[in-house]
Amino acid sequence: MGYQVKSRGGNRLKYQIEQCINSVNKVGSSKRDAKKYGVSQIHSYKQLKEVLSVSQNFGKWLLDQGVKDLFKLKKAHYRKYIEYMQQKEVSIRHLINVETNLRLLDKGMKHISNAKGYSNRAWIPKERIFHFYNRDKPINRSISDERAAEIYERLSTSAKIGTDLQMAFGVRLKEASKTICAFIHRQENELFWIASDDPKAINSAKGVTKGGVHVKYHVVQVMKKEL
Structure with a gap:
């Protein structure tokens, strides 16, 4: 494995999150091979940065809810967090991204649990709350040829x-x-x-x-x- 997220301080929840993300961190390994075997992992620094950011924000919210152990999560926590994000009036695209990255965090949790011989914690619903077809439709922002010619003459x-x-x-x-x-x-x-x-x-x-x-x-x- 290449670059690993390093934990700082004595925050147990933060440490757990980072360990779970590191367990699915496969930056530098073949993404094609992972897809071939139906394995969902992290294969780019950009993706690693995104899942870490989303998971850490989730962890901060959990601490505010009094949750100090990642492996004691319930589906209610997941739903409440999505509702919390909705109240912040973020875009559908962002909510989809949050769900995607939390699912990667969940896969990391399963790796950790399996390695220690524990049963998996079911805290993420099987079905997503938001889907790609819920995304806002693209808006055509192109201008007419006449308008383009008018702008060009002013350049x-x-x-x-x-x-x-x-x-x-x-x-x-x-x-x-x-x-x-x-x-x-x-x-x-x-x-x-x-x-x-x-x-x-x-x-x-x-x-x-x-x-x-x-x-x-x-x-x-x-x-x-x-x-």
Whole structure:
């Protein structure tokens, strides 16, 4: 196992939470193999950070409820916590995320119980309270071509160049703002926006693309006609 959460202080509940999360922490191991065998675990630092945050917030709430032992939870605690989160008027997406991470915490608790020869504590309902189909439907925030043209005419010369790059290659705003001539390549009479994953390359992706990964955008037909 790679990175592990380390407990600090004498908070028993916090220690239990961290130990349970560490028991399902498989950062660095194959997620594909885990899915193959139907095992739900933690396989990324982002996921580890999320489950730790949700679980610690849950632990703080439990302490306020007088609960000091994670392995004495009841389904009533789970339902009351979800109701508490609803009262905070968080989004459905956030509530779904809370349920997902608490279920990972529960899996960690089962690992700990099984290792010690104890029976599992059933405190999470089999069915989720919130489902992905409960999420808010996406809103179309696009503007008309006429409105886009009106906004374009108000842009500065530099901003228009960045907008042209975005429209032509589909690059993100950050990528457009950091574009240099080295990123533009002509191949068989077509133009490509290419960022290299070589940190020493003149068109290095570091600090330009999302995550500093290699990226290649093909120019759209509209731009080709204008060149």
